[in-house]
Amino acid sequence: MATGPSPHYFYVMTLPPAFPLPQPAPAPLPAATRLAYVLRHFHLAYDSVPEVSIGYEETAVVRLEDASGGFFSGQAPYPPAPQWRDWCGTRLPFFFSPPVEAPLLHLPAGRAFIGPDLISAAFYLLSGWQEYFSAERDQHGRFPYAASVQKQYGFVTLPLVNYYFDVLRAAVEHVTGQPLRPRRWGPAQAAFAGFITHDIDTIHGGWGTRIRSQLHQGHLPRVVQTLLYKAAGRPSPWNNLEEVQEATTKQGAPSTFFMLGSQQPASNGTLNADYDLTAASMAARLRKLAARGAEIASHASYGTATTPGRLQAERQRYGLPAPTGNRFHYLCWEPRITPQLVAGAGFRYDSTLGFAEHFGFRNSYCHPFFPFDFEQGQALAFLELPLNVMDATLHHPNYLQLSAPQIMPALQPLFAEIEKFGGLTTLLWHNDHFDPANDVTGPRQFAEIMTHLQQRGAAFLTGSQIVAEVWTC
Numbered sequence: 001m002a003t004g005p006s007p008h009y010f011y012v013m014t015l016p017p018a019f020p021l022p023q024p025a026p027a028p029l030p031a032a033t034r035l036a037y038v039l040r041h042f043h044l045a046y047d048s049v050p051e052v053s054i055g056y057e058e059t060a061v062v063r064l065e066d067a068s069g070g071f072f073s074g075q076a077p078y079p080p081a082p083q084w085r086d087w088c089g090t091r092l093p094f095f096f097s098p099p100v101e102a103p104l105l106h107l108p109a110g111r112a113f114i115g116p117d118l119i120s121a122a123f124y125l126l127s128g129w130q131e132y133f134s135a136e137r138d139q140h141g142r143f144p145y146a147a148s149v150q151k152q153y154g155f156v157t158l159p160l161v162n163y164y165f166d167v168l169r170a171a172v173e174h175v176t177g178q179p180l181r182p183r184r185w186g187p188a189q190a191a192f193a194g195f196i197t198h199d200i201d202t203i204h205g206g207w208g209t210r211i212r213s214q215l216h217q218g219h220l221p222r223v224v225q226t227l228l229y230k231a232a233g234r235p236s237p238w239n240n241l242e243e244v245q246e247a248t249t250k251q252g253a254p255s256t257f258f259m260l261g262s263q264q265p266a267s268n269g270t271l272n273a274d275y276d277l278t279a280a281s282m283a284a285r286l287r288k289l290a291a292r293g294a295e296i297a298s299h300a301s302y303g304t305a306t307t308p309g310r311l312q313a314e315r316q317r318y319g320l321p322a323p324t325g326n327r328f329h330y331l332c333w334e335p336r337i338t339p340q341l342v343a344g345a346g347f348r349y350d351s352t353l354g355f356a357e358h359f360g361f362r363n364s365y366c367h368p369f370f371p372f373d374f375e376q377g378q379a380l381a382f383l384e385l386p387l388n389v390m391d392a393t394l395h396h397p398n399y400l401q402l403s404a405p406q407i408m409p410a411l412q413p414l415f416a417e418i419e420k421f422g423g424l425t426t427l428l429w430h431n432d433h434f435d436p437a438n439d440v441t442g443p444r445q446f447a448e449i450m451t452h453l454q455q456r457g458a459a460f461l462t463g464s465q466i467v468a469e470v471w472t473c
């Protein structure tokens with residue numbers, strides 16, 4: 001809003017430090033484990049990948065050198081500095097490149113040799129290795145963007161793993177003679193997908209914001225009217241779930257609502273819901289939203305990302321059927337604990353993994369992926385639908401300070417990257433950001449983003465629909 005973000009965001013600066021981190025407990029990570037994890041995602045990213053041997057062995061048809069040099073036997077969070085190379089006109093960092101620079105791609109008849117160790121680099125980024133082994137956390141226990149390789153080397157808006165896969169694609173196409181097409185989305189087989197989400201933190205607020213906005217515009221009669229509405233007990237401006245759905249439907253998209261499962265403030269005072277999910281009136285509203293095409297998902301309350309047992313118990317408060325998907329309130333995520341809790345609670349997908357401080361790609365990947373389980377040395381059984389853009393990220397005292405006219409020029413290159421690789425765009429627009437009093441990250445900016453995605457031909461899907469498409473592959 002013109003006067004600043006919603007009140008609950010101000011807790012960011014006042015919280016005590018997060019709890020002590022558990023020690024990392026990694027399983028041995030041999031090259032075969034890394035290779036299997038990465039190639040599973042390569043196969044999911046394209047329509048159909050012909051069987052061809054890809055790996056480090058002498059006999060592999062698409063061959064790379066293992067240039068990780070023992071990195072994955074240790075616990076260092078950061079790899080050696082990358083080599084920078086051009087791929088199809090884009091300058092890219094390649095981690096785990098051999099010391100002697102080999103050609104990026106060497107294509108003799110019937111074989112392909114890839115210079116940098118793309119498999120190790122893709123594994124490093126996709127598995128979230130940096131955040132698992134780094135001990136850097138912010139006041140919410142989150143891995144900070146400031147501590148990331150994306151920040152250090154300036155590639156947060158590039159889906160680097162998809163670029164690595166593009167090199168692999170060229171190699172596979174060369175040896176098989178078959179073109180690989182990025183996966184398509186929805187009944188219309190669209191070239192990329194949009195996942196439009198709303199975290200519902202607060203519905204009983206917004207009077208102050210509205211009055212300040214009306215005063216700022218000099219509309220005194222409207223101020224009086226607002227005061228009368230408030231006194232008469234009218235619904236507050238942010239009690240607007242139906243309007244949110246209407247605005248999203250108007251743009252051709254179904255909404256996925258992430259509803260908070262607890263009203264209890266966290267032990268450090270952080271607020272959770274200001275509404276009762278289980279109240280009959282709220283349950284009836286949610287049923288109506290769902291009947292009109294929305295998905296109701298879990299917005300797990302503050303503390304559930306790090307306390308065993310709580311996430312599962314909270315999921316049961318939603319009634320039946322239990323929600324399929326989850327996103328943690330405040331984007332809380334402790335890599336040494338949370339992934340196992342999400343899997344254990346029975347969720348089919350999560351959509352927490354984006355940097356609150358910057359739009360882009362936290363795992364440098366623009367498709368859904370299976371998070372890596374460092375304790376078991378294998379993929380977990382739920383999909384991460386990575387979060388790319390959150391409204392508050394764009395304009396907030398602790399995050400970016402974009403003005404309204406700066407938003408689309410900042411985001412369009414990001415959307416173009418996702419479209420280039422047939423990926424998924426996940427957008428988080430809170431219900432309080434649909435308040436017309438918000439003229440920086442409000443309903444007009446939401447409509448601009450949606451119109452752009454619609455014009456580019458995105459297939460808009462709910463989280464469950466995305467999971468159903470990817471998981472059947």
Ligand SMILES: [Zn+2]
Pocket residue numbers: 199200201299328329330331
């Ligand atoms: Zn939230």
